[in-house]
Amino acid sequence: DIQMTQSPSSLSASVGDKVTITCRASQSISSYLNWYQQKPGKAPKLLIFAASSLQSGVPSRFSGSGSGTDFTLTISSLQPEDFATYYCQESYTTPVTFGQGTNLEIK
Amino acid sequence: EVQLVESGGGLVQPGGSLRLSCAASGFTSSSYWMCWVRQAPGKGLEWVGNIKQDGSDKYYVDSVKGRFTISRDNAKNSLYLQMNSLRAEDTAVYYCARVNSWQQLGQGYYYYYMDVWGKGTTVTVSS
Numbered sequence: 001d002i003q004m005t006q007s008p009s010s011l012s013a014s015v016g017d018k019v020t021i022t023c024r025a026s027q028s029i030s031s032y033l034n035w036y037q038q039k040p041g042k043a044p045k046l047l048i049f050a051a052s053s054l055q056s057g058v059p060s061r062f063s064g065s066g067s068g069t070d071f072t073l074t075i076s077s078l079q080p081e082d083f084a085t086y087y088c089q090e091s092y093t094t095p096v097t098f099g100q101g102t103n104l105e106i107k
Numbered sequence: 108e109v110q111l112v113e114s115g116g117g118l119v120q121p122g123g124s125l126r127l128s129c130a131a132s133g134f135t136s137s138s139y140w141m142c143w144v145r146q147a148p149g150k151g152l153e154w155v156g157n158i159k160q161d162g163s164d165k166y167y168v169d170s171v172k173g174r175f176t177i178s179r180d181n182a183k184n185s186l187y188l189q190m191n192s193l194r195a196e197d198t199a200v201y202y203c204a205r206v207n208s209w210q211q212l213g214q215g216y217y218y219y220y221m222d223v224w225g226k227g228t229t230v231t232v233s234s
Contacts, residue, residue, distance in 0.1 A: 043227055095169070
């Protein structure tokens, strides 16, 4: 199975900050990488698919990049509603696997 | 409105069974792979399994193989998860999700992602 490792596991930042979250795959997954946002008590929400494609309706301050084994999710200017947990997920093979999550907190 | 609504969760004893349902509306679920994802209390997301549009192919995470079965009834726009021989470690919120796909122009392959999620239903396995 492919292992997905996110860093950092938690992050404190302020409104207006630029934030980058990293996801590393245990083997090459090309661009088969998705990013989700989850708020407490809510279902995950798709942000980015195929490593860099922005899901419809998601603000343009979110962006994704990378291919192979190393990927990043960038939030260009944090807004109050962005404080949440973020997960990467590979769709290269079965079983599908998620990263352990990055908890983004208000500083 | 595109929507998924799970039901059927509850408290069950170890070794017991439970059947979860997921009702789709606002889209034709028979056109999509569908999947189940779970989240144990305070933990991350874990993919449980998925099922092809016509139900002919199914895949599961190793920890549930032989105990859980995914099925669908396209006439009812519904997805199911039959869970048998439940264990304490199966305690989680269970989400159903639509698996969508995208093909980049000029490429011969598809990218898959979960673009619609239900709100989840809670399963607690405890004596």
